[in-house]
Amino acid sequence: MGPKTNTLTDTFGRAHSYLRISLTERCNLRCTYCMPAAGVPLSPKAHLMTADEVYAIAKTFVDHGVTKIRLTGGEPLVRKDFREILQKLASLPVRMGITTNGITVDRFIADFKKNNLKDINVSLDSLDVQKFKDITRRDYFERVYNNILLLEKEGFNVKVNVVLIKDFNDSEIVDFIGLTKDLNISVRFIEFMPFDGNKWNVKKMVSYAEIMKLVNTAYTSEKLLRLQDAPNDTTKNYSIKGFKGSFGIISSVSNPFCDSCNRLRLTANGCLKNCLFSSSESNLLGLFREGKSIIPSIAKAVKAKQKIRGEMDTLEKLKESNLHSKNRSMITIGG
Template identity: 70%
Template sequence: MIKTTNILQDKFGREHTYLRISLTERCNLRCSYCMPEEGVQLSPKSHLMTYEEVYEIAKTFVDNGVTKIRLTGGEPFVRKDIPVVLEKLASLPVELSITSNAVIIDRFIDVLKANGIKKINVSLDSLDKNKFTHITRRNQFEKVYNNILLLVKEGFTVKVNAVLMKEFNEDEIIDFIELTKNLPVSIRFIEFMPFDGNKWDLSKMVSYKEIMEKVNQHFQADTIERLQDAPNDTAKNYKIKGYKGSFAIISSVTNPFCDSCNRLRLTANGQIKNCLFSSSESDLLTTLRNGDSIEPVIANAVHAKHKTRGGMDTLKKLQKPDLHSKNRSMITIGG
């Protein structure tokens, strides 16, 4: 059947070819910017997508033009049927990648390779063991760091995501970049973003401008290379001449990349979110379970997407707690 309309194109002409699927709301860490201190109300198991439902929904997106799927959580590897999920999704004509905190990823190296997954994003917000324990509320630094080294050794393309916060880890920017001297990894600094329960405050955020000021103060200007960003890239990419790896800045708050956004998110309980900042969701799972086509729901959700940051198109709006506190905690959206 020839499709006459593109359900993944929004009213601003953006085509959405990248789907991020959260496989679970559970996690074996408790990062403060991701999860409220008191925890979150988890969805009942019956409300979560089975692996068959993950596949069916993903297939509909791929049939309509999605070319890249990234699996997230929570922590995707705490899901017991993760090998089956990977095998099912790997059968689709799509680039498959995954984001993890890397605490237990060493157990799944063979599974990842068997299903053609080559790109791994790892969350690591500090190179200091005590700070890591403070931010994650768990003592797993050495495990995570050693697993990053293992992933590199095993030939995976590794990106390390660090959320920067004032008076916590902004003094580690150069340490992170120095990690790329001998390791072929990409360090990605992420501006602290507002979600329910994470006590976001603009004053806690380390901006793109502030990050680059630190970089320029430490490194000679002629050694800092601006790299070519990939199409639809969320990051501004750099490297230090002679270093094996690179670094990048994801400035969702101060320099949003909304004009070229091609991303949609599917939560573990089967809701489509058309923007990370949006508080609105559309229920795909109930529609699927009722035996109805999910394509009209997808089309309506994509069409309703705001031009910028879920409608928060100024920093002033972003600072209004009533606008972003209606959004989920990051743990239940999917990283």
């Protein structure tokens, strides 16, 4: 099989060119929507992909059409061999990105530049110090905020991810958009999604329509500009006339974008997930360590991908907790 085969094309004609690789299940924050309050059982170190295994498995995907790789976690920068992994992956012909909580990115600026990693997504769910502490269960707001400013100053493509929860941080939507006035960043509002242990409830979700209602109240139609979304983009993008940056909305729950999905996920313990919402997995690492080809398993997993959200194709199905409780918690999937 070569790169021109349809290994990464599913039965709905979606070609998967984007691989998100979780490097660790560990994190130095404890965000409520990501990690259950009691924590999660962590995979033993021996069960996690080594740096060489990350590279070898990633290369297989690249050989079959992946052109973009994003490193996630947990928090990918807590992994001690992160620099080694980054250097190995940077040798592949792909666009590199990372999703991080931003706490330690200042220590890796030179590494990012050396390895041509330009796309950095930073999670920041509140501009209020106490709210940040409440949702992350840690007191790192100033460090994260200052590192966002540093990344923007250093010329990276910075996106700030904001998971919205009703009656908690939805009052900050306009404040977040205000950041884009003088900063060349993209703020992305993400609908609260259901995962094992995060106590999801549809009443906690702030929908795309509700977000836009607040935006339209704050800005006139002349000032609100609809931007052209990139192919396979998960985000509906906007900007305010005269502002340096932009903002967008990721509406995975109220208005899913499954028709154009090109993403696959590889967990830190080497399992392939064909959809963020699906509970099914394929253990690629086990096959790899047995010396077997992982290509048939990849092809089978891709072909098994459902049309919409792992068969949870309606809001009513999302409300059935027994369905999403079969999935992993977000921290063990990878953002």
